[in-house]
Amino acid sequence: MLCRKFSGTAAWAICLIALRTALAQQCRKDPNATSSACGLPLELANFQGYYNCSSAVLVGRPVNLTQLQNLVTNFKHVKGVGVGHSWWQEQFCSGRDADSVNIVMTELDDTLSLINQPSYNTVAPPNFPIQVNETSGTVTVQAGVPQHMLLDYLSKYSTITQPSGWTLAAFSWFIDQTIGGAVATGTHGSTLTHGSLSSQVTELEVVLANGTLATFTPMSNPHLWKALQISVGRLGIITQLTFTIVPQRAVERSLAQITLAQFADQVTAAQNAYNQGSATNNLTLVEQALNSLDETQAFWFVETDQVWRTDYTRLDREPAAVLINIDPTPTVQKFDGTTVPGAFDQILKAPLAPNPAIVGDARFWSNFYATTARSLVAPGTYAARDAYLSVSDLGSRQMSTFDPYDQYELSVPLSQAGDCLKLVVQAAAAPALGAAFRVPALIRFVNREDAYLSNAHGEPRMFVNVEDHLSRQTGVDNVPFLGLVQLLRQQCAARMHWGKAGWPRFAPCFDGAAEYPDSWCHFGCAVQELDPTGKFASESSVWRWRATKNGTDVPLQQCCSPSGFRQECVCAARIECS
Template sequence: MTERNWAGNLAYGARRFARPESVDELAELVAATAHDGTRMRALGSRHSFNRIADTEGLAIETGGLPALVELDEGARTVRVSAGLRYGELAEALERDGWALANLASLPHISVGGAVATGTHGSGDALGSLAAAVAALELVTADGSLRVLRRGDPDFDGAVVALGALGVVTALELDVEPTYEVAQSVFERLPLDAVLADLDAVTGLAASTSLFTTWRDPDVIDQLWLKRRADAAASDAVPAALAAMGASASTVKRHPLPDFSAEHCTEQLGMPGPWFERLPHFKLAFTPSNGDELQSEFLVPRARAAEALRVVRSLATSIAPLLQVCEIRTVAADELWLSAAYGRETVGIHFTWLPDQPAVEALLPTLQAALAPLEARPHWGKLFDVAEAAERMPQLYPRWHDFAGLRASLDPEGVFRNELLERLGL
C-alpha cells in the first residue's frame, strides 16, 4: 500500500520505511544507512502538506521510539519523546498538575515534527511551540547522540531545523503549573476594525484567532478568544467587541462554515483545562475538515494590516478555493529558521479545498503579492518553492549560518532531500 501523509495529497517517495523501537536501534540504523550513502528523513505524525519530510531513500518513523514524559519540577521542564503527540503529552502533564504555555490548533501533531517546522498556536505574548524547547537530543549522521541545550552556541540553529541535522529523539520543554482557559466565539467583526487597531483585537485574550472565508471581504466571520480563567469573567471584552460591531455567538461554532462543532473544543465561556481549550479540535476526533490542503504566510506584526489588505484585494481569486482563513499572532524568538525569528509575527493561514493543481496555480500570485511585506512561508505547508527559494537569505538573517551548521553535522548530506536542495540547503 502506498504511504501517504495525513491529508492524503502526498505519496511518499521513500524506498523503505523503518520504525526503530529504541535510540540504540535508531543510531545503528542511521550509521549503517549513512555508510551506504543512502539518504534518510525523520517522519512524525505526517501532518506536513509538502515534501519536507520525504526522501527517495529511508523514511524513519519516530513514533516507534519509547514514549517519554519525564517531568523535572525543579527545572520546570519535561523531557518528551519526539514522536509523541501534543495531546498525549498534555494529558500526562495535566495528571501531574503541569501545563505548556501554548498549543497549536491541532493536538494530533507530533512534538518533534511541530518543533522542526516552527508550528505555532496564537497569542501576543506566546511564542511558537519551538520557543518552549529548552534542550533537544538528536542522532546525527555518524550515529552519535548529541544533546544541545538553551545557551549552547548551536542551539538556536538546531531547534527549527527542518529535519536537516539528524533525527531528533527527545526534547525538553518548558512547563508551568496547570491552569484553566475559557473560550468564547464572537461573530461578524468588521475587517476595518481589525485594520484600524489589530493590537486592540488580538490583545483581548491570551490566545486569539480570527477566521474568515473572504466571501465577504469586509468581515471577519468569527473571532475565537481563549482567556485564562482569572480573566474570563470580565464584561470589558464583550463590550469592546460590541463597540466594534461584533456579537457573541450563543451556540458552539466550527471554524469552517456549515460544519458541526461536535469535534471542536468547548466554547461559550465555560472554563476548562488548558489542553481542552487551547487547541481548536479535540484529540479524539478527526481534526479540522480532514479533506483539505493548507498554506500559511507569516509577516512582521508591524506590516500585518498591509498584508491583510493585500489578501483582501485577492479575495475573488482566493474565496473559490478556500475553506477558511485563520489569522494568529506569534511572539518573537531567536531561533534561526523560525518564522518568528527576530520579529513579532502575524500568521495568515489558508485551509484550502483539496484541489492541489488549482491551489498551486494561485500560490505564485499570492506569494508575489505578499513578498514585499517579508512574508515567510510555513515550512510544513504548501508554498511556491521556486519563488521562496530566491528570498530565503533575505527572509532569514541566519540562513547561511544554518547552512554551515547543517554541513558540519551532516557533511555528506544524507539528511537532505529534494525540497531542501531547492531551497538552497
Template sequence: MAARTTLPGSTTRWRNWSGNQRAEVAVVHPTSVDEVAAVLTAAAGAGRRVRPVGSGHSFSAIARPEQVQVVLDELCGVTVGAGGLVTVGAGTPLYRLNAELARTGWALTNLGDIDRQTVGGALATGTHGTGARFGGLATQVRGIELVTPDGEVLRCDAATHPEVFSAARVGLGALGVVTAVTLQAEPAFALHAVEGPGRLSAALADFEALMTCTDHVEFYWFPHTDATLVKCNTRVPLADGLDPLPRWRAVWDDEVLANAAFAGVVAAGRRVPALVPPLARVSARALGARSWTDHSHRVFVSRRRVRFLEMEYAVPRQHAPAVLAELRRVHEDGDWRSAFPVEVRLAAADDVPLSTASGRDTAYVAAHVPAGTDPGPWFAAVETVAGEVGGRPHWGKLHGLDAATLRQRYPRFDEFLAVRDRLDPRGVLANAHLDRVLGRAPGR
C-alpha cells in the same frame, strides 16, 4: 557504540495526513538511540538518504522520504523533572504529552490548535500557537538530544553545543535525528474561552486592539463574506474552577457543525462551485457565541477531521491588516470559490534562526483548500501578497520559495546552514524539498 544494523530491502507505501505527499520507501522503527545511530551510519555508508518522520501532518514535502524513512514511534515517553523540566521522547504525540503534564500538574505555555503531531515533528517544522506575548513551541525547549549522520549523539543546551542547540530548535530534520527534547513546562492553568461572530472590516480597522485584548486571540475570516469567528482565550488559575462546555454542546459544535456539517459544505462546493459563496455565509453564521473554562490544552486544541491543504505565511505584525485587506481584494477580484476560512494568529519575536518569528513580532495568515484539489491561483496570491512584506512560509506547509529567496527573508539563514554543513556535509538527511529550501549540502 552504535549497534550494527541492516537497512530493510523491502519498501512500504507512505502518505501524509492530507494525502498530497506519497512515497514507496524502506521504513525503520528504531527502539533506541543506538539503533538510530546505526541506521544513519549504515545509510551514509550505503550512500542512501534518510528522512525522519512524525505523524505526517506536514503538507509540504519536508518529511517526504526518498530511500529510507526513520519512524520514531518507539522513542516515546515523558519524564517530568524538578521545576517543570520535562524530557520527552521525540516520537511522543503532543496529545499524550499534554495528558501526562496535566496529570502531574503542569502544562505547556502555548500550543498549536492540532495535537496529533509528534514532539519531534512539531519542533522540526516550527509549530506555534497564538498570543502576542508568547512564542512558539521552540521557545519552550531547554535541551535536545540529536543523532548526527555519522552516528554521534549530541546532547545540546544553551551551554553545551550552543550553536547546534540554537539551530536545532527549528531544525527541519536537517541537522540530525532528534531523539529526545527537554521542555520547560509551567504550573497547569485554565483558559477562559469566549468565541463569537465578528467582522473583518472591524478587525482590520483596530487590529492591534483586537489581537491584544487578552492572552491568546485568533480569528477566522470566511471568504465571500465580511464575517469572522473570533476566539479569545484568557489565562486563569485552575483554583478559580472549571466550567467546561456541556457534553452535548461540545459534540454539537465541534463534531456536528465544525466537522460533519462543514464536510458537507466542502463536498457541495466541490460538486457545484457556484454554491460556495452562499454556503460560506451559512458557515459563518453556523457557530454561535459561546464561552467556557477548561484545562489549557483542551481549549488550545481543536479537532480537524475534514482534510485539507494549507499555506501559512508569517508576516511582520504591523503589516497584517494591509495583507488581509489585499487578500480580500484579490479574492473578490479573482472570483475564486473558497469554502475554507482564513486563519489569523500572532506570535512574539524569538531568537531561533529558522523560526518564522525569528527577530520580529509576527502575524500568521493561513489559507486552506480541500485535500485533493489544486490550490492554484488562491495560494499563489497568498504567497505574492505575503512576499511583498517579507513573509516567511511555515516550514510544514505548502509554498514555492527556494534557498535564494529564503536567505533574504531570514537574517540568520547562513548561520543555520553552517551548522547543517558541518553536521551533514553529504546531505544524508536531505531530500529534494530540503535541497530546494536550504540548498544542496556541500558534499552532494
C-alpha cells in the same frame, strides 16, 4: 452510494459527513481494522497520499536508540518524518533510491507502549516516555509521543504540589503530530509571550549524521542550539525533548464577531504602535502593542465576511476539573523487519478520492463550518487544556478523510500586518475569493524568536493558515485562492511554513539569504559542522548557501566559526536565483 438518494447539496454533504463519522467510530472500535475504508495509519505514508516518496525509499521503524543509530549510520540519505503530516514532498522524502530511509519515531518500545495503551499514572517508571519534574517545572518526553498525548498526560498529572495538573504554556491547533516533528517545523499556537513550541524547549537529544547521540541546551552551545530549535530535520533525528511547563489555571475565553475590515483596523492599530515603539526605542509602547494581540486567534469565514476573534485571559484560580481530550485508538502498527534491522518497505497510500459534495455552494459550507466550529470558540471559563483552540487526533482524522486538500500557512511581519490585511480586504471584495474557500482561514500571532529558521526570526509575525479544498476536487487550479497566497508572498513579505504546501509553486528557487537575511548562513554553518556530507539534506533544493568575502565567492566553511557565520563575510544570494 447510499447518499445519492439525497438530491440537495446540503443533504448530500451532511449524509457524507455522517457516514465518515460512523466509519471513524467503527475504526476506533476495531484497532486492527485493515480495510481501505479505515485507511492506513498516518505513520505509514504522507498526508492523504498525494506526496508519496519513490517506492524504493525505505521506512525506518527503530524500536530502540541503538537501532536508530544503526539506521542513521548505514543509510546515505536519512529524514525524520514524524507522522507524515506534510504537504511538501521534496522536503518530506529523504531521497529517491534504496539508500534512502524515512524514519518514524513512534515505534520505540516505550513510546509505542504509551500510544497503544494511554496511561496517566503520576507514578511513572524510569522508562516511561513522559517524565515530569515539578521542582524544575519541566517535562521530558520522547520525540515520537503525539502532542495530544503529552497535553493530556500533563493535564491529568495531579499531585499535592499541583492538584490541577500542568500544561504547555502555548500549543498548536493541530495536535496529532509527534512532538519532535512539531518542534522541528516550528509548530505554534497564538502567543506574543511564549512563542512556538520550539521556544519552550530547554534541552534536545539528537542522533547526528555520524550516528552519535548528543544533547544540546541553550547554554552548552548557543549557536547550535538556535539551529536545532527549528531544524526541519536537516541536522539530525530528534529523540528526546525537555519543555518548560506551567500549572494549569482557569482561562477565560471571549468572542467578538466582526468583519475582516474591522479586524484589519485592530491589527493596524497594533502595528502602528509597534512600529512607533520600535523606532523610538519605547519598550512600553512595544509591550502595549504586543499585549493587544497576545493570545488572539481569529477565524475568518471568507464567503460571509465574518471574523470570529477569540481572546484569552489567564485567571488566578485553578479549574474545578480538567476536561480531557483523548482518542484511545492505537495509531501505530508493528511490522517485521527486512534487510537492515528496523528498515521496511513502504506501504504506499493511494490518494484520497475527490469528494464532489465540497464543490457545492460556498456559502453553505461557510455556514456549515461556522455551526460546527461554534463550540470551539464559545465564551466562558475553562481549564487551560480545553480553553485554547485545538483539533483532537480523531477530529483531524475525520477531516483528513472527508476530502483531499492542501494547507498553506504564511507569516507576515507584525510591522506590516495591518497594511497586509487591508490588501486582503480589497481582494476579498471580489466574490470569486469567497467562492474559492470552503473552510475558514485561521489567523494567529507569534512573538519574535531566536531560532535561525523560525518564521518569527527577527520580529513578531501574524500567521495566516488557509486551505485549498477545490483544486484537488476539480483537477483545475483554484485561481482566486492561489492569488491570495501570491498576494501574501509578494506584497506582504510573507514567509512560508516549513511543513505546509506551496513550496514548489511559490518558492521554486528559494533564496534563504533573502528571506532569512540575519540567520540563513548561521544555519548553514551549523549544517557544515553537524552534517557536512548532506545525509539529512532531503530532495529539496532549498538547502543552498553562498558566501562572499571582499566581493569574492568563498566556500561557506571558510566563513564559519564556533559561534556561526563570520561578520567579515556576506551571506550572498543564490546565483541560480538571480
